Structures are given as C-alpha cells and as structure tokens.
Amino acid sequence: MKKPFYPLIENPYRDKDIIEGIKILKSKKLTIGPKTDEFQKYFSKKIKTKFSIMVNSGSSANLLAMQCLINPYRKNRLKPGDEVLIPSVCWSTSLWPIIQSGLKPKFVDVDLKSLNIDLNDLKRKISKKTKAILIVHVLGNCVDMNKFMRITKKHKLILIEDTCESLGTKYKNKFLGSFGDFSSFSFYSSHQISSGEGGMICCKSNSDHEIIKSLRAHGWSRGLKSEKKIASANKHLDSRFIFYNSGYNLRPTDITASIGLSQFKDLNKFIKQRSINRLKILTKFKKNKKLSKVLTFINTTRDVKAHWFGIPILLSNEINRNKFLKKIENKGVETRPIISGNFLKQPSIKKYKLNNQAKFKNSDLINNHGFFIGLPTNYITDKKIKKLVSIFEESI
Numbered sequence: 001m002k003k004p005f006y007p008l009i010e011n012p013y014r015d016k017d018i019i020e021g022i023k024i025l026k027s028k029k030l031t032i033g034p035k036t037d038e039f040q041k042y043f044s045k046k047i048k049t050k051f052s053i054m055v056n057s058g059s060s061a062n063l064l065a066m067q068c069l070i071n072p073y074r075k076n077r078l079k080p081g082d083e084v085l086i087p088s089v090c091w092s093t094s095l096w097p098i099i100q101s102g103l104k105p106k107f108v109d110v111d112l113k114s115l116n117i118d119l120n121d122l123k124r125k126i127s128k129k130t131k132a133i134l135i136v137h138v139l140g141n142c143v144d145m146n147k148f149m150r151i152t153k154k155h156k157l158i159l160i161e162d163t164c165e166s167l168g169t170k171y172k173n174k175f176l177g178s179f180g181d182f183s184s185f186s187f188y189s190s191h192q193i194s195s196g197e198g199g200m201i202c203c204k205s206n207s208d209h210e211i212i213k214s215l216r217a218h219g220w221s222r223g224l225k226s227e228k229k230i231a232s233a234n235k236h237l238d239s240r241f242i243f244y245n246s247g248y249n250l251r252p253t254d255i256t257a258s259i260g261l262s263q264f265k266d267l268n269k270f271i272k273q274r275s276i277n278r279l280k281i282l283t284k285f286k287k288n289k290k291l292s293k294v295l296t297f298i299n300t301t302r303d304v305k306a307h308w309f310g311i312p313i314l315l316s317n318e319i320n321r322n323k324f325l326k327k328i329e330n331k332g333v334e335t336r337p338i339i340s341g342n343f344l345k346q347p348s349i350k351k352y353k354l355n356n357q358a359k360f361k362n363s364d365l366i367n368n369h370g371f372f373i374g375l376p377t378n379y380i381t382d383k384k385i386k387k388l389v390s391i392f393e394e395s396i
Contacts (some may be wrong), residue, residue: 005332006388008310012258020258023065035254039261040200046264049183049202051209054257055216058186058199059093061248064136065160065182065201066101068211069132072257075207078103078131078158085125085133085157085183087117088363090343094136094162099352106130107344109360114301115312115338115370116143118362121326123151132158137166137176138339139193139372140308141301145171145179160184164199164338167192168271168307177202187260192269192274192307195260198252211245219247253348270377271307277380284385290393294319310372312338314365319396321369327395333373333388341367361373 025029030049044052055061058367069078080102086095088107095218098105109121115138122133133152152159163169163177164186170176177183187198203209210224217223221230221244231239263270286292295316299305315321325335340346342363349355 004334008334008336009377012189012194017259017262020262021255024255024258030252030253030255033254036252036257041066042261043200048178049086050204052200052202053212053216054203054252055199055250056252057197058184061199061201062093062162063097064212064215066097068099068208068213071211073211082131083129085130087136088342088344088360089339089366090136091339095343101104103225111363112362114141114143115298116141121148126155132319134160134162136162139310139312140169142165142171142176142304149179165309168267191300192270193263195256198256198260202322214245215247216250218249219243219245258326273377274308274375277376281311281385284389288389288393290396294396310375314322315369325371326396327393333391333392335371335373338366338370338372
C-alpha cells in the first residue's frame with residue numbers, strides 16, 4: 001500500500017524508545033514487573049494523581065473503572081440499573097463497560113464549540129437515578145471544568161474521566177485525568193504517547209486502588225496491601241493462589257511499560273511541537289479565503305492548554321462530506337470521524353436497543369459534517385502544509 005502524503009499518524013517510535021524495549025527483551029523478564037511499577041509511580045507524580053495502575057489498553061482502564069464501581073468490596077457501590085451519563089460523541093469502549101457492568105447509560109449531547117459534553121443538556125439529563133458520569137475529553141480539548149465540577153459535586157456524581165485522547169492537556173494548570181474519582185488513558189500507537197498497546201487507570205481512593213489491582217490480575221490477593229491478612233483468614237488455601245475477588249487478566253508487560261515510560265518522559269516536548277505544528281497549519285488554512293468559508297476549526301476552550309490529538313474540522317452544509325473526504329483521501333490525506341461520530345447511529349446501538357429516540361442535534365451535525373486529520377509530533381515543513389492546503393482547496 002502506498003504511503004499517504006499526510007497520514008493520521010507517522011511512526012511514533014524513536015530509536016531510544018525501542019532501545020528501552022530491547023533492554024527488557026535482553027533481560028528475559030518480559031511480563032509485568034519493575035518497569036511497570038516505575039512507569040506507574042512516574043505517571044502519578046507527573047499527572048498528580050494518587051494511584052496509577054498500568055493496563056493493556058485504555059479500553060481496559062474504562063472497564064476496570066466500571067467494574068470497580070459495582071464491586072462487592074466497594075462501599076456505596078452502584079447497583080444494577082443505576083444511570084451513568086455519557087456524551088453521545090464517544091468511543092465504543094467508553095460506552096460498553098457501562099452496559100457490561102449492568103448499569104444504564106444515558107446519553108448527553110455535545111457542544112459544537114468544544115466537541116465536548118454540553119453542560120446545559122447535562123443538567124437536563126440528571127435524574128434521581130443518576131449516580132455517575134463518564135466524561136470524554138475529546139481530542140485534547142475539554143469543557144469548562146470549573147462549571148462541570150460544580151454540577152457533579154452538586155448532584156454527588158461519581159466522575160470517570162475518559163482521558164484516552166487528551167494526555168497532557170491542562171485546565172487552569174491542572175492535568176485532565178486528575179479531576180475525577182477515576183480516569184483512563186490510552187497509549188495506543190496513534191495517541192499522544194505510545195507503548196504500542198497499553199493504558200493507565202488512575203483513582204483517588206486506596207480501597208478502589210486495591211480492588212482495581214485485584215481485578216486487573218485474575219482477582220488474586222497477590223500484591224495487595226491486605227495480602228497477609230487475607231492469607232491468615234484462609235489458611236486452608238495456598239497463600240500464593242488465593243482468589244480474593246472476581247477478575248480479568250488485563251496486565252501490561254514490562255516491554256510496553258519501558259517504551260511508554262520513555263515516551264512519557266518527553267511529554268512536554270511532544271506538547272510543544274504539536275502546538276507549534278497546529279498553529280502553523282491553522283494559520284495557513286485560515287488565510288485561504290475559499291477554505292475559510294467552508295471549514296470550521298475547533299478552538300481551544302478558555303483556560304485550557306491543550307495537547308491536541310488531531311485537527312478536528314466541520315464542513316459547511318453545502319459541501320458533500322463523503323465526496324470531499326474521498327477526494328482528499330485519494331490525494332493522500334488520511335481522515336477519520338471525530339471519535340466515532342454520534343455513537344447512537346452505530347448498528348450496535350440498535351441491536352442492543354439503547355436508542356430512546358431522543359434527538360442529539362449537535363452530535364448529528366458532527367456525525368454528518370465532521371472529521372479530523374492528523375497532527376504530527378515531528379516538525380512539519382511549510383512546503384508540506386502548503387501542499388495540504390492545496391489538496392483541500394482543489395477538492396472543495
């Protein structure tokens with residue numbers, strides 16, 4: 001397959017990242033171990049979260065958050081049928097862990113200015129059954145977190161931040177992912193940093209941390225602070241193989257941890273270069289009179305220092321989105337929907353009978369007129385930007 005002129009993501013791995021992975025390979029100790037512990041501690045220190053637990057994906061992080069919320073070891077755990085609010089522009093594995101945990105998702109429309117959850121619609125959707133909210137920080141941007149946190153605190157909602165697309169973004173100098181009771185991050189190859197596959201779940205409570213650690217690894221008591229106490233209460237069992245909880249195997253490897261940590265240590269460099277590239281690209285696009293009439297770019301929310309995932313764009317109504325995207329794709333510009341568009345349009349929603357026929361005007365507009373292109377981490381030349389703008393102009 002011919003390499004695209006402007007891909008969604010270029011190979012994110014530097015020689016020094018691969019060398020760190022090779023060190024683990026040469027040690028012949030490949031599974032979860034000291035490097036994972038090092039990454040978890042470093043991540044917590046940087047993001048300023050109390051506990052960080054590395055997992056095999058951001059999707060698994062969302063699953064563990066929901067499974068922790070319903071776990072019998074958790075005080076004030078959620079009950080089957082409790083409502084969890086979620087924006088209708090979301091990812092598959094932001095939504096499905098809610099359903100897989102016996103909870104009821106309730107969709108909220110989004111704001112066109114930020115692409116994030118609409119705070120007015122959010123207030124309308126809160127009911128007596130609402131116990132939690134999973135907010136998705138879209139492509140590195142977020143809502144006014146002061147207003148949002150006032151709403152969640154007023155209604156005593158448990159907050160899960162899906163920060164998989166927004167690692168490194170700050171609101172008023174506070175990292176996204178440090179506001180909620182739980183937060184998830186993804187280190188997939190197209191994200192702000194990468195470990196190949198991998199993710200992180202963060203939480204604030206020691207008891208939640210213990211539950212998540214056990215859920216991550218088969219429900220084992222191994223490695224828990226209460227391991228000896230559990231063993232003492234179960235002397236009829238081999239203390240090395242006590243299954244204290246339900247569980248999965250969602251552990252990472254030290255190989256992925258080593259690569260992820262190498263990249264994470266340079267997070268500030270990536271943020272700076274992406275910000276420079278975004279400004280250069282948008283400046284060139286906005287100077288083009290033809291394109292400025294038909295393309296709308298999303299501005300960073302006030303008080304946000306964004307680490308953008310890509311460059312989201314909304315097309316005007318007179319442009320046929322599918323024809324336009326086909327043209328620029330044929331000329332080497334890779335595109336994709338904004339997250340997955342309005343997720344209520346997906347066939348799985350119909351199959352599982354989750355659509356209550358409510359209207360989501362802004363989410364539909366994003367679904368029908370929105371897309372995004374990549375934002376390189378490496379330096380982008382003026383020549384490449386000029387050609388990118390030219391391809392868009394020729395395709396209108």
